Amino acid sequence: MINSTYPGLVWKTNKGFTIFSMFFIVFMQFLILYIITTIDTTSIITSILSQLPEKVRIFINDSFLSTLTFDGAAAFGLNHPTVIAIVAIAAINIPVRHISREIEDGTMELLLSHPFKRTSLIFKLWISGSLILLVIAVTGFLSSVFAIQIFHDLTTTIGWRLAQICINFWLLFMVIMSYTLLIATASKAGSFAGNLSAGITLMLYLLFFIGQLWDAIAFLKPYSIFTYFQPQKLMFGQGDFWGDILVLFCVALVCFAGSIWFFNRRDIP
Amino acid sequence: MPPDKIISVENVTKYYGKAIGVRDISFDVQEGEIFGFLGPNGAGKTTTIRLLLDLLRPTSGLLKLFGMNVSAHSFQIRKKCGYLPGEFTALSNLTGLEFFRLLSGLRQSHDKPNHDFLDRFGLSKQILHRKIRHLSHGTIQKLGIIQALMNDPELLILDEPTTGLDPLMQEVFYELLLERQNNGCTIFFSSHILMEVERLCSHVAIIKNGEIVGREVMADLKNKAERIIEITLSHPVADLKLPNAILKNSNGLTYTFAVDGGIEGLLTGLAKLPVADISISKPGLENLFMKYYTDTEND
Numbered sequence: 001m002i003n004s005t006y007p008g009l010v011w012k013t014n015k016g017f018t019i020f021s022m023f024f025i026v027f028m029q030f031l032i033l034y035i036i037t038t039i040d041t042t043s044i045i046t047s048i049l050s051q052l053p054e055k056v057r058i059f060i061n062d063s064f065l066s067t068l069t070f071d072g073a074a075a076f077g078l079n080h081p082t083v084i085a086i087v088a089i090a091a092i093n094i095p096v097r098h099i100s101r102e103i104e105d106g107t108m109e110l111l112l113s114h115p116f117k118r119t120s121l122i123f124k125l126w127i128s129g130s131l132i133l134l135v136i137a138v139t140g141f142l143s144s145v146f147a148i149q150i151f152h153d154l155t156t157t158i159g160w161r162l163a164q165i166c167i168n169f170w171l172l173f174m175v176i177m178s179y180t181l182l183i184a185t186a187s188k189a190g191s192f193a194g195n196l197s198a199g200i201t202l203m204l205y206l207l208f209f210i211g212q213l214w215d216a217i218a219f220l221k222p223y224s225i226f227t228y229f230q231p232q233k234l235m236f237g238q239g240d241f242w243g244d245i246l247v248l249f250c251v252a253l254v255c256f257a258g259s260i261w262f263f264n265r266r267d268i269p
Numbered sequence: 270m271p272p273d274k275i276i277s278v279e280n281v282t283k284y285y286g287k288a289i290g291v292r293d294i295s296f297d298v299q300e301g302e303i304f305g306f307l308g309p310n311g312a313g314k315t316t317t318i319r320l321l322l323d324l325l326r327p328t329s330g331l332l333k334l335f336g337m338n339v340s341a342h343s344f345q346i347r348k349k350c351g352y353l354p355g356e357f358t359a360l361s362n363l364t365g366l367e368f369f370r371l372l373s374g375l376r377q378s379h380d381k382p383n384h385d386f387l388d389r390f391g392l393s394k395q396i397l398h399r400k401i402r403h404l405s406h407g408t409i410q411k412l413g414i415i416q417a418l419m420n421d422p423e424l425l426i427l428d429e430p431t432t433g434l435d436p437l438m439q440e441v442f443y444e445l446l447l448e449r450q451n452n453g454c455t456i457f458f459s460s461h462i463l464m465e466v467e468r469l470c471s472h473v474a475i476i477k478n479g480e481i482v483g484r485e486v487m488a489d490l491k492n493k494a495e496r497i498i499e500i501t502l503s504h505p506v507a508d509l510k511l512p513n514a515i516l517k518n519s520n521g522l523t524y525t526f527a528v529d530g531g532i533e534g535l536l537t538g539l540a541k542l543p544v545a546d547i548s549i550s551k552p553g554l555e556n557l558f559m560k561y562y563t564d565t566e567n568d
Contacts, residue, residue: 004367004374013362106358110416113322113352114375115344268324269285 006121010128013097014090021090021136026143029077033147036073059212070152074144074162075235078169087136088201091173094129095181096194099263104189109268122185122260129177130170137170164241165231171248172229176201178255185263225251274336275300275424275455276321281330283316290316291479293330298457298472303450305470305487306459309562313479314459315355318428321457322352334424348376351422355429355459357413361402365392365412368401372416382415389441390415406433414442418449425449427458431465443469467491467554475561483561494557496528500539501546511538 011018049057077083102108112118144162148154179200184193208226211218221227228247233239276298283290291313298304308314319325320332323343332339334346359368369382387397390411401409410433417425425446431439446456446469460466466473473490475483485493498514502522509516512534514526522545528535532549539547 004370006371006375008374009360009363009371106354106356107360109319109324109354110352110357110359111375112324113347113350113354114372115348115377116375117344265326267285267326268319 006116006124007128007131010094010098010125011132014094014132017090017093018132018136021086022139024086025077025083025136025140028080028083029074029140029143029147032073032077032080033070033151036070037151055213059209070148071158071161071235072232074148074158075165075231077144077147078140078165079229079231083140084205087133087169087173088176088198090136091129091133091177092180092194092197092201094132094177095125095184096191096197098125099181099184100187100189100191100193103268112268118264119260122181122256122263126178126181126256126259129181130174133173133177134170137166137173140169141166158235161235161237164234164239168229168231168234168241168244168248171245171252172225174252175225175248175255178252178259181259182255182262185259185266189269273300274298275302275334276304276457277331277333277336278317278321279331279333281317281320281327281332283320283325284328289479290325291320291476294476294479294481296474296481296484298455300455301450301453302472303446303456303470304458305466305473306457306476307461307463307466307473307558308459308476309461312476314476315428316479317476318352318355318426318457318459321426322347322350349423351417351420351425353413353417353425353427353430355432357410359401359409359412359416362400364400365397365404368412369397369416369419372419376420378420382419386415386418386445389445390438407435407438410434411438414445418445423454425454425456425458427456429459429461431460431462439465463554463558475558477562490554490557493529494554496532497550498526498528498535499548500524500526500542500544503543503545506542509542511535514538 099108102111111121141162144166145154145159148158148162176197180193180197183196187193187196204224205226207217207220208224211221211224211227225248228244230239230244234241274297276296278294278296281294282292294313294317306314306317316325320327321334321339323339323346326340335349337346339346359365360371363371373379373381387393392408392411392415396404396408401412404412410430414430417427431442434442443465450456456469467487470487473483473485473487474481475485497517498511500523502509502524505522509524511526511528513532514528514535517525517527519525
């Protein structure tokens, strides 16, 4: 019975926000694809873009203009800042709730007084968190597939590219969850881990965007995880899918290994 | 080695950064004992308990449970232990039943809370189906006690276990502990309540400012404790003095003495006096414990 297991506890604790995230993604995908198919957004946006500086125009063209096609819009639904923000909150919440807050309120002390290895706790938390994020990513994939089928025409190529985007999307948030886990296992109890992780995520997001606009810091772009998540490029067959997921997976794995190392050495106050 | 020493703490020191948690503490707990661990708030009781369970790692020293090194065999040790944390907080989004199931799951056992325990603590099915966050502090404490006893542990470690329990439930708890002891369980518990320590424990250790300031067998402690003796003489006696006794007050031929330590010498002294009536109060440990606390404060 799932309730009698640690992953069951993780699911029960995070169920509410996970379901909200799933509904939000479905809503965004249908809304974006509905707007694209019913309103002539191309002429509106093109006229606005023509008034912007060239650098900004190129950047917006890369990031957003592609969304003016139907396929691009489907990819944009999974890259929309509000979607990123909501799923990032879900990813940050999982380790913060189950490490930082449980240490703070004393339930970690209770759990670890049982024959439950610290490594096992971190492993089960990481796997459970990954599955929760996978459920959100699969929801994103299915809602995109259904929305395209309803408003347009689903082809095998689009289906495969959407699947790639969803794997990429899942691994991006796995990385966010994993470095939050690393921070939570290495830091003191309380809200510090959540705040720091949210700050790092925002900084990496800004670094990626500013890096595209400002040449002086463009060399920092490879250090942002968002560089390895570009759904529009994947949708148009321009991205490096295998390279991106390899980088994200390795970062997640290193953070996970670091979490086990720190958690096994720390005091549970 | 046959583990007749269930707990062995040797010269353990724990620092939190520069702050001291416990300093050079040593004590043993034998199999089948109920061992009381006493001390004021912040003395180091909870730190010691967390060190025993490998939740904290000692700065120096050696801790052994069941003859095994705590840091090397923590998993095997925790299989044999039941633990009730101080200020017990359960996972508030679970029901009582889910909470017990989760803990059984962690032990990979199918132990269910003993129905007899549940009945004795008045935990009905209705209560167990409620979310823990909707339960009272006392009821949550009962869940804590039951989870500690659930897997029939060989060693029970309890951190101020009667906090939040009403006197009736405290009584039930004391009975349960004595039953567990009769079944061979060793019990280590910290407490502020001297009455329960006096009633339950065979051995005690007193900790203050992170250091053990006293280790006593309860029977010896009772012998050391101050007794109040009131005697009424049949006729006046000049220069009345009794061995080991201090005259506290007198009223006509009635004298009240405080007797510190053994009473053998006192009885010899009394035999020489024209005693018409005598009453001896049961020794109270409070003064003795207070003496431990204040003595070290004055050091």
